[in-house]
Every structure is written in C-alpha cells, then in structure tokens.
Amino acid sequence: MSSNIRTGQMSDWITDPNCKRAVSLILSKQMPDLADSIDLVCQEKSWEGIIKKIWPRTKYVMAIITGSMAQYIPALEFYMGGLPVVSPLYGSSEALFGINMKPLCSPYDVSYTFIPNMAYYEFLPIDNHQDPNCTNRKDAHLKDHIVDLANVKVGQHYELLVTTFTGLYRYRMGDIVLVTGFHNSTPQFKFGQRTNVVLSIHTDKTTEQDLQKAIATAIQILEPLGFFLLDYSSYADTSSIPGHYVLFWELQLRSNDDIPELDQVKMEKCCSLVEQSLDQEYKMLKNQSISTIGPLEIRVVKQGTFNVLMDFYLSQGTSLNQYKTPKNIKSEKAIEILDSRVVGKFYSREVPNQDS
Secondary structure, three states, rough: HHHHHHHOOOOOOOOOHHHHHHHOOOOOOOOOHHHHHHHHHOOOOOOOOHHHHOOOOOOOOOOOOOOHHHHHHHHHHHHEEEEEEEEOEOOOOEEEEOOOOOOOOOOHOEEEEOOOOOOOEEEEEEOOOOOOOHHHOOOOHHOOOOOHHHOOOOEEEEEEEEEEOOOOEEEEEEEEEEEEEEEEEEEEEEEEEEEEEEEOOOOEEEHHOOOOOOOOHHHHHHHHHHHEEEEEEEEOOOOOOOOOOOOOEEEEEEEOOOOHHHHHHHHHHHHHHHHHHHHHHHHHHOOOOOOOOOEEEEEEEEOOHHHHHHHHHOOOOOOOOOOOOOOOOOOHHHHHHOOOOOEEEEEEOOOOOOOO
C-alpha cells in the first residue's frame, strides 16, 4: 500500500477490475509524504493501536464478535487503540437473524434482537436431546422438543432451526443461541460456540464449545506476560499409541512483534489447564491405569501462520467471505503447513483432577 501511494500506481499483481477502478479514483498522483508516514508507523516495534495511527479519522470497527468469533476480541482491541467495535447485525447466507439495538455496547455484551419477518425461526433446547450434531434424527422425534419464537425462555440455550421463503424447511443451522432477554416481545440472543465435535479419541468427544472454554481458561496464564492468542486450531494425533490432542497456537506479544520467548513451565501449565477444563470422559480416560489418551500438546507457531493456512484453503476453493479458521484440521496438507511453522512444543505434565 505504501509503495503504491508513493509511486501513484497500483502494483501489477492487482488485477481485479472493480478494485482497480475504485482505487484509481483516489490514487491519482504520487504522495511520498503520506507513504513516509505510513512507513514510520509500520516500522514501530509494536503495532498496538495501528488502525488509529494509519486511519486517524476512523470512528469504529464493524465486525462479527459473538460465538466462535469472540476469541478475536482481544486481537481487535490490540490493533484498534480504543476504537469501539460495532456488531450491528447477525446474518448468514440462509437468513438475516437479528440486529443489535445497542451497537456501542461492550463487545462482550452484544445481544441481537430477532427480526421475526426474515424467516420462520424455531428452537431446539440443546439440553433435551443427546446429540445436537445428529443429522439422521427423525423429524417426528424433534417435534417433541421444538419451541417457536414466542415461547423461548431467558437463560436457555437452543439450536436454531430456520424455514425460509427460498425453500429451506426446519434447516438446522448448527448455531447455538442463548436467550438473554426481550425487546418488547421479541427475544434477544447471543450466539454461542457450535456444539459440533472437533476432537475425538476413543470414547471422548470434545466439542468446539468445550475446547474454546478450555483454551480461554488456559490463556489467562500468559496474559500477565503480555501475550494474547491470535488464533488456534487442533487435531487428534493418532500416529502413536495412545493418541493425543494437539493444539496449534499463534501468540502475539503486546509490546512488540518479535517472535515471543516461551516459558517452558507456564506453557506446560497451559497444557494442564486445558486438560483440566475438558469433560469428565476425557479425564477418566486420562486417569486410567493404562491411559487411552496421551498428554495434551500445544504447538506454538510463527506469526502469520494462520494467514498462510487461510491462503491454502482459499486455493482449494473456499470462499473468502465464508472462511473461518477450522478448529479441527483434517487435511494432511494443512497439518503439514502448521507443523512446518512450529517454534515450540509443550506437553501436559499433570494428571487432570476428576473431581473438578
């Protein structure tokens, strides 16, 4: 960007005609002073608050920050330098679900108010059936538990079903919503992590929701040292016996962009805290006299690794607009990409307590 501003010309690799047309309206002359100011900002030791430094007239940043996207709030706050994060609505390719009636609230407090005429919404209480991921469950059985928009209860988690004008009938989105209140008579909700299983060894099945909670607990060990978690993924390594869970973490230091020095003891403590936060089935398998699950492993990767991973998935045909970092890696090539950028490996040294 700085080079293009300095020369007044777009790089040759920018070939999208709409992009070229839009930028050409602005990039009409050489602006070396502006390019110099951008270079100075980007050469600083830390990029904390860089958005306000490069775009000083920015008023807010618009983003989806609920459910699985909530993990990126610390990273956004790091780069924004005090700017508000606004999450005005929540939607998908299937339907527009709701709008945020308090757009300037804390990103941790965002709730959406359902728009009842965009689709017909129904809700399946997730406590009332064993496996929310089951796709061959009979509709007749589901009808015993489904409630409509007017009958949801505050504090209850539901799996969202939608019936749309375009032909979807009781389509199971896979998204979990928590009803937080009402705006007049219309329910308000937060999106939670999906309950799909992301890790599985033997009889243990760890969901995305459970994994996210466990990682959020563990990362608190590193926060006093100035770290935050940029992104993560995982896979079940069954190449040896017993198999074990592997987490890939990309860490960022608040003070600078150097490769962080990792404390062996604290990283091993992170591994143990993740294990301790997983469910009783995992702990039982880990505590057997002959353990059927090996010590959990955290592999810290170089900065920019998850951008490289995204490029790989985009090259395989994934839509940029629909891309989310996969929390469970199944592609051998993707695992190779992550492994090639590992800077540290750490294992749990403790046995998880089954009483907690």
